Amino acid sequence: MLPDAARSLLCPVCRNTLALHAGGSRLACPDGHSFDAARQGYFNFLVGKGTVFEADTSAMVAARSDFLSGGHYQGLADALAELAAPALKGPQPAVLDAGTGTGHYLKTLLTVAPALAIGLDISKFALRRAARMNPDAATIVSDVWQPLPVADAAVDVVTVVFAPRNAPEFARVLRPGGRLIIVTPRPGHLAEVAGQTGMLGIEPAKEERLAASLQDHFEPLSAQELDLELSLPAADVGNLALMGPAGHHLDPSALGAITAGLPPLTKVTARFRISVFEPRDQPSR
């Protein structure tokens, strides 16, 4: 992690600012709370209370990583990076990727628009990969439903790709004029294989419902629909099934039997919406 990225982080215990020590392997606040980097370079900020959330498992994360490294969703990563880039042109631009997963989308974004970066996720399995993918970023195990370990008005862009959205916290950490960019699936997303492989749990978010859930804190600016026509090897159809919410329940051997019966390539359409929001003026800010 770059020392400058650490300066936007808050101690999860006392919410003082943190600084990097020990050659980048420890974060500590002035009150003496300290956090050692895991071997892979991420920091675990889940303290005390624990969380009831069921984090993505190692197998789910491996499936996601295999699928994304096949480049099937690169068009989405590129479109997201292009939308974020104009908001990352200031003197010290910064981005927060909430629910960063394996860090795949953040990596493309940082290639297009270099910035200080923070990636948060509740799955340490995901962050082992994310920390290696984006070694300059602050990669932190953290629950986005808790107060974020990020200073007020510290970032220009918050990206959320298929991950939970804590509107008041995203509004707090964004600078005035910043952008919240959210990727959601549209109706019909992966419809060709969803039934076959039991990929339950991908619920399309209606645009109006998304805006309504954010409306106290954000105003919608634009929404772009993106369809990707994919030709997927059988293994990647299996990865798609395992990497989503259904991965918590799917029986890998039953899934293997289904994918063994697939043709060498299956045509699938991924349907995304990329929605851009700007924070409303908050009376308290």
Ligand SMILES: C[S@@+](CC[C@H](N)C(=O)[O-])C[C@H]1O[C@@H](n2cnc3c(N)ncnc32)[C@H](O)[C@@H]1O
């Ligand atoms: C469908 S994955 C998307 C990951 C990544 N954005 C991508 O598209 O590759 C959802 C991610 O949100 C994370 N997540 C779910 N609930 C979370 C929470 N409460 N706090 C932080 N991360 C969470 C999961 O661990 C998972 O990595």
Ligand SMILES: [Zn+2]
């Ligand atoms: Zn502290």
